[in-house]
Amino acid sequence: MTRTSSITPSVVRVAMRNKPYTFGHDWRTQTELHSMLLPGVFFIIVFHFIPLFGLLMAFKNYDPTTGIQGIFTSAWNNFQNFTWIFHSYQFWPMIRNTLGINFLGMLVGFPVTIGFALLLNEIVSMKFRSVIQTVTYMPHFLSWVIYGGLVINLLDPQSGVVNYLLLHMHIVRKPVEFLADPQYFWPLAVITGLLKDIGWGAILYLAAIAGVDQTLYEAAAIDGAGRFRRMWYVTLPSILPTVMIMIIFAISGMLNNNFSQIYVLQNSLNLSTSQVIDTYVYQVGLQQFQFAQATAIGLMKSVLALILLIGANFASKKLTESGLF
Template identity: 70%
Template sequence: MLLNEIRSTKFKSVVQTITYLPHFLSWVIFGGLFITLLNSDGIVNYMLGRLHLIDSPLQFLADPSYFWGVAIGTGLLKDIGWGAILYLAAMAGVDQSLHEAASIDGAGRFKRMLHITIPGILPTLMVLIIFAVSGMLNNNFTQIYVLQNSLNLPASQVIDTYVYQTGLLNFQFSSATAIGLMKSVFALLLLFGANTLSKKITKSGLF
């Protein structure tokens, strides 16, 4: 929403380009880059040390307590620009005459965002939230697999990597199939539950 309010088209284009670029990199490249940056002798530990924020290098990918912070942070950096495309497209479809009328009535940018933009993109927002809820059990396998190692395994083991290890590494195909099937069943239940709740609260849903 803040990006949509930027008046300078050149600055807006630069920000969009920079935030979109990571999406087109594979997790092997993007994850490998962050593994290098977060190493004990990487640039992140070097900068923290130079700023006297740490006394010894932090083991970001060796300490399980740091794993999900790294996973969430890298996931946001990689996909935040691509996800913004959907919201920018939805905001472009909001009737501009509403903004003009509100501006004449004395509404500032924040009030127009709150009372016009958000209600205008609510259907798109709810669809994306429903998809996000139904996909809660779907971790990004490639991301987790790239960042995972034997030291952070207690925190980084998720359903997808467990199914991979059970089925393809341990050759327990029946167990892996059963786990994957149950995950799909729970995802379907989450989808219907989120859609029903959305329709009751906002009168907007996926179906």
């Protein structure tokens, strides 16, 4: 076909209207499209679907020396891997740490992040506002290795700034072992997580706030509502659907910890409060080579996470009539 100037978009659209079902359905176009999709589907099958067969290990007496065939040939073991997990002395502490860190994180993270977004929205000078945003987004893009390393250095009992200040302001009498003392790990994980991602987490809320109907504020102002009341009675209810969706996400992720964060801050001394499901899978599976048990823990986690997601979505639909699906 040669290029003809007479074919304009409108002509094409008229032509389309007459023959809506055949456009692009020619053999050549379809072959081209499907061959574009083929490598991606191949990747999904190899890297997402084939590992699903590995889940069989969770129900079997799998011996890592038997390789891939062993997954299929080893004997079923009547949920012994699961009873092994439940009887492990690390099991309940690990569940408590996973849920505790995440729950504490939500309890602190949501009000503080939303509060930050609301306060940021009240900053009048646009220039100052964008400076704050630029600064607070930055840590999100740095790795947990770097951020965690900074935290470890700042909290060091001998050379850290935090302990120096605490000592010289006579708040404590001897240096606090923030990383070696298990009682500090949960707050440490929550506060560092919050400081690293507060700015980033506020983006969605800021976008939601920007979408609030301005006439609502005018009406509230005429009714005599001050700045604080407008925030409380207009802005907050308007962004509630966004908040609900974020809460659903957070609840469905209750069993997921940020592996890269926890692993950096973890050490042998604080393990009693820092061992979470994800780090436990790594330890049992790749350090102790108990593949079957590690797979069983992972599978259990995925199933529970799915139940949590469906449950949270259901609750949200009942309460606020907005949900994910």
